[in-house]
Amino acid sequence: MDKILLRQFYALLRREVLEHRNLFLGAPAVVAFLILLATIWAANQIPNDQLVLGLEYLAMLFDGLSPFDMASFFMILSIPFMLTLYVCCLVYLINTLYQDRKEMSVLFWQSMPVSNLNTVLSKVVTVVIVAPLFYVAVIFGLYLIAMIWLTVLGYSNDVDLAGLGWLFLAALASLLLIYASTFVATLWLLPTIGWILLFSAFARKTPLLWAGGVFILVGFLEDFAFGTQYLANWVESRAANLNQYLILDFQNVLGRLFNYDMLFGVILGSILIAGAVYMRRFTD
Amino acid sequence: MKDFILKNRYTLLLTTLTLYMAVLVAEGEITGREARIIDFENPFFDFNISNWEDFVDENR
Numbered sequence: 521m522d523k524i525l526l527r528q529f530y531a532l533l534r535r536e537v538l539e540h541r542n543l544f545l546g547a548p549a550v551v552a553f554l555i556l557l558a559t560i561w562a563a564n565q566i567p568n569d570q571l572v573l574g575l576e577y578l579a580m581l582f583d584g585l586s587p588f589d590m591a592s593f594f595m596i597l598s599i600p601f602m603l604t605l606y607v608c609c610l611v612y613l614i615n616t617l618y619q620d621r622k623e624m625s626v627l628f629w630q631s632m633p634v635s636n637l638n639t640v641l642s643k644v645v646t647v648v649i650v651a652p653l654f655y656v657a658v659i660f661g662l663y664l665i666a667m668i669w670l671t672v673l674g675y676s677n678d679v680d681l682a683g684l685g686w687l688f689l690a691a692l693a694s695l696l697l698i699y700a701s702t703f704v705a706t707l708w709l710l711p712t713i714g715w716i717l718l719f720s721a722f723a724r725k726t727p728l729l730w731a732g733g734v735f736i737l738v739g740f741l742e743d744f745a746f747g748t749q750y751l752a753n754w755v756e757s758r759a760a761n762l763n764q765y766l767i768l769d770f771q772n773v774l775g776r777l778f779n780y781d782m783l784f785g786v787i788l789g790s791i792l793i794a795g796a797v798y799m800r801r802f803t804d
Numbered sequence: 805m806k807d808f809i810l811k812n813r814y815t816l817l818l819t820t821l822t823l824y825m826a827v828l829v830a831e832g833e834i835t836g837r838e839a840r841i842i843d844f845e846n847p848f849f850d851f852n853i854s855n856w857e858d859f860v861d862e863n864r
Binding site: 751802 | 812813816819820821824825827828829831833837
């Protein structure tokens with residue numbers, strides 16, 4: 521029975537990836553292509569001897585250093601990919617439950633022996649676990665191309681390439697940091713994920729407008745009726761510090777995962793996701 | 805109770821949002837979560853949004 525449930529869940533995840541290939545594969549590939557183009561253009565502007573000097577400096581800088589200590593240097597390269605991931609996840613979440621009802625394919629999916637809970641959970645798991653994997657894979661491809669290019673440049677200019685191996689290891693270690701950052705950040709944003717899913721399941725039209733409008737209305741009503749700003753305080757505590765979305769040290773991962781604010785966010789997100797699960801029964 | 809909550813999408817939304825806000829407010833009350841006081845630093849005058857009424861009175 522458990523194996524059947526696992527296979528069902530795996531099939532649901534595959535469905536999400538196949539239906540949204542552009543968001544999970546196409547978007548990071550475009551970002552990687554643009555970064556590669558920009559790098560090639562920038563490298564063509566620099567004289568060859570300065571380029572070789574820069575390469576020698578890079579090789580010396582990383583030579584012999586622990587890849588896990590140097591991994592955080594590559595986090596700045598991951599920022600465009602992480603921003604793209606968050607935008608794509610927003611688009612995916614706001615449309616995912618809404619599109620099923622708009623196309624009336626929800627009746628087909630509900631005729632399948634799959635519960636609403638598994639369906640909604642598959643969308644959460646897609647955003648938290650699966651989508652970052654694709655982005656990390658694309659970043660790995662970009663690093664591989666960059667390493668091949670640097671190696672060819674180094675060989676053609678007689679540069680000692682031993683340090684580039686350490687550089688590549690640090691880049692690979694940074695992929696783990698990037699995945700950890702996106703995993704922790706999406707768990708941190710679970711209340712937002714739940715809010716968007718709830719309105720994706722609720723709205724008959726313009727779900728994004730509903731999600732934003734009701735959020736503003738609830739905050740306004742709270743202040744108007746009770747004179748308190750707990751919703752605003754909560755959002756401010758989650759969103760004000762951008763460091764909450766980046767992990768620069770492997771030692772921080774467990775501390776960021778298991779703390780009071782994260783647990784409370786997961787509880788709030790679960791309430792909203794439960795609302796989205798029950799909301800899915802209304803197919804009109 | 806369950807029949808009322810699941811009667812239609814609007815009652816379900818209202819219930820979910822009420823539960824969400826109740827938990828949020830309870831946590832805010834227990835932990836004393838407060839907003840940051842926004843301070844605008846300006847060489848010409850000092851403005852603190854928590855003293856809005858005093859600022860209005862001073863500048864009348």
